Amino acid sequence: MTYKTVSEKILLKTLDSLILKSVTAIPGDVKLCLEKIMEAEKPGSMAAESIRVTMENLRMCEKESLLACPDTGYPLFYFRVGSGILPENGMESLYEASIRCVERATGKNRLRKTMVHPLTRFNPGTNVIQFLPKVEVKFSGDIDYLEATFVPKGGGSEIFGTFYRMMTPVDGIRGVKKFILDSAQRAMEAGKSCPPNLVGIGIGGTADLCMKLAKESALLRPVGSRHPEKIISDMERSLMDDINSLGIGSMGTGGKISLLDLHIEYAASHTAALPVAFNCQCSVCRRATARIYPSGKVEMLDYPDWFGRGEK
Amino acid sequence: MIKEITLPLEMKTLRSLVAGDLVTLTGRIFTGRESFYIRAVEEKILPDLDYEAINVMMHVGPVMEKTQGEWKVLSLTPTTSIRMEKYAGPMIKRLRTRALIGKGTMGRKSMEAMKKEGAVHLSPTGIYPSLLAGQVRKVEKVFFLEETGPTEATWIFDVASFGPFLVDMDCHGGNYFEGIISRSMEQMKKVYAKHGIPQGYKYTPI
Numbered sequence A: 001m002t003y004k005t006v007s008e009k010i011l012l013k014t015l016d017s018l019i020l021k022s023v024t025a026i027p028g029d030v031k032l033c034l035e036k037i038m039e040a041e042k043p044g045s046m047a048a049e050s051i052r053v054t055m056e057n058l059r060m061c062e063k064e065s066l067l068a069c070p071d072t073g074y075p076l077f078y079f080r081v082g083s084g085i086l087p088e089n090g091m092e093s094l095y096e097a098s099i100r101c102v103e104r105a106t107g108k109n110r111l112r113k114t115m116v117h118p119l120t121r122f123n124p125g126t127n128v129i130q131f132l133p134k135v136e137v138k139f140s141g142d143i144d145y146l147e148a149t150f151v152p153k154g155g156g157s158e159i160f161g162t163f164y165r166m167m168t169p170v171d172g173i174r175g176v177k178k179f180i181l182d183s184a185q186r187a188m189e190a191g192k193s194c195p196p197n198l199v200g201i202g203i204g205g206t207a208d209l210c211m212k213l214a215k216e217s218a219l220l221r222p223v224g225s226r227h228p229e230k231i232i233s234d235m236e237r238s239l240m241d242d243i244n245s246l247g248i249g250s251m252g253t254g255g256k257i258s259l260l261d262l263h264i265e266y267a268a269s270h271t272a273a274l275p276v277a278f279n280c281q282c283s284v285c286r287r288a289t290a291r292i293y294p295s296g297k298v299e300m301l302d303y304p305d306w307f308g309r310g311e312k
Numbered sequence B: 001m002i003k004e005i006t007l008p009l010e011m012k013t014l015r016s017l018v019a020g021d022l023v024t025l026t027g028r029i030f031t032g033r034e035s036f037y038i039r040a041v042e043e044k045i046l047p048d049l050d051y052e053a054i055n056v057m058m059h060v061g062p063v064m065e066k067t068q069g070e071w072k073v074l075s076l077t078p079t080t081s082i083r084m085e086k087y088a089g090p091m092i093k094r095l096r097t098r099a100l101i102g103k104g105t106m107g108r109k110s111m112e113a114m115k116k117e118g119a120v121h122l123s124p125t126g127i128y129p130s131l132l133a134g135q136v137r138k139v140e141k142v143f144f145l146e147e148t149g150p151t152e153a154t155w156i157f158d159v160a161s162f163g164p165f166l167v168d169m170d171c172h173g174g175n176y177f178e179g180i181i182s183r184s185m186e187q188m189k190k191v192y193a194k195h196g197i198p199q200g201y202k203y204t205p206i
Helices: A008-024 A028-040 A046-064 A093-107 A155-160 A172-191 A207-219 A230-244 B011-016 B034-042 B081-095 B108-117 B129-134 B145-152 B176-194
Strands: A004-006 A074-082 A085-087 A134-140 A146-153 A162-167 A197-203 A259-266 A274-281 A288-292 A298-301 B002-006 B022-032 B056-059 B063-067 B070-075 B099-101 B120-124 B136-143 B154-169
Touching (some): A008 A093, A008 A146, A028 A046, A028 A259, A046 B129, A074 A093, A074 A207, A155 A162, A155 A274, A162 A207, A172 A274, A207 A259, A207 A274, A230 A259, B002 B154, B034 B081, B034 B145, B070 B129, B070 B136, B081 B099, B129 B136, B136 B145
Parallel strands (some): A004 A085, B022 B056, B056 B099
Antiparallel strands (some): A074 A146, A162 A274, A197 A274, B022 B154, B120 B154
């Protein structure tokens, strides 16, 4: 097989711009959704005020290139590579480039010095320490580009919005629904997970795959997207309505809308198991994507087509 | 209506605040998060501060920049206070802190300490780090920068019309979020019923 190469220089430059874009300007789909939520909330209510002031901040951040939130959190990269595409310095350079760009952005205070050793709490001040930045790579036969996404994942939504439970088939769909509803309540009450949240659910798979699906459906699927299978998309819609009906609202201040969206992904399950995972993203749902073509052309996008469903 | 408060926060003003009020603050505050509490309680190391003159603490990890010898705040928004639940009550008592600024709310232990000692919890109404950063007039001092790094260090900020913040816990035992949470729990019962989930359902023990 002959490979077309993506230049190292363009790769580094693109990752630098992805980091900068993601931390200062939130994606178009998220912005649009926040505007709709503001319209839906009762004028003069605390929830309307909450969204209003958040939007005011976001406009200021985008205009003056300021951080949308100081907690730039965990640096996460997601690469989807066309099978005929190769980075100039080899596949491994995706890891090296990610590390270099995170270090550089941290040095320039575009990323806060957040990542520490979990036990000694040592902070190297670079965000580069033991497996972080996290780099996920997946391959796709039908694309002729390298799709790079950077997500600065804040602590609030990660610390208070992560749940996992291994259930049994006896607990069934009702058990799954209860788990999702209870998790949403616990995460969002008093604004712990910074709602309105984008909730991701993983069902099935091994423990790690289950959580990976939850995380990726929260972080990488655009607001408003639905799972292609009806049984799943119906569940997405109905659980979203149910969670909104709890009245938690923006930052827990009490309002009609507590979710940007709710996404479910599933994997096959062991016949004796029923694992479910919950992970959520915060209201300043930061991510930035770029498609890098071998020609040197770079296309900046709001979200990737991570699940390969033609989302663009 | 937003109540404008001049710091240090006096008892009379403090008592006039009720859950649901919006306030802005003008004067000096200090910052801290886990490292502050762990060092204070477990290692008995405290920043040398006049805690009567500076009696408002913000739970925060700001993004800071030093240019030409001067520190500047690039971004700050309160971090979640409930993580500090174990130590916040005893520290309120010890330092006579009159207000804690932090995201979300706190637990029963802190609520009791606030009622007994006289303190409030203030939470952000939204996410507005750039607005807050612009309200810091001066970065006066920093403690523990070497030991803990800029995110966990204790900073002294001189702020002007800082906020607005929501009084979510007042010193009379009032709690803004409690009502919202109990209403959502009530609604949850209806949602359970809709899906045929029995109240108090226990997952199959494994």
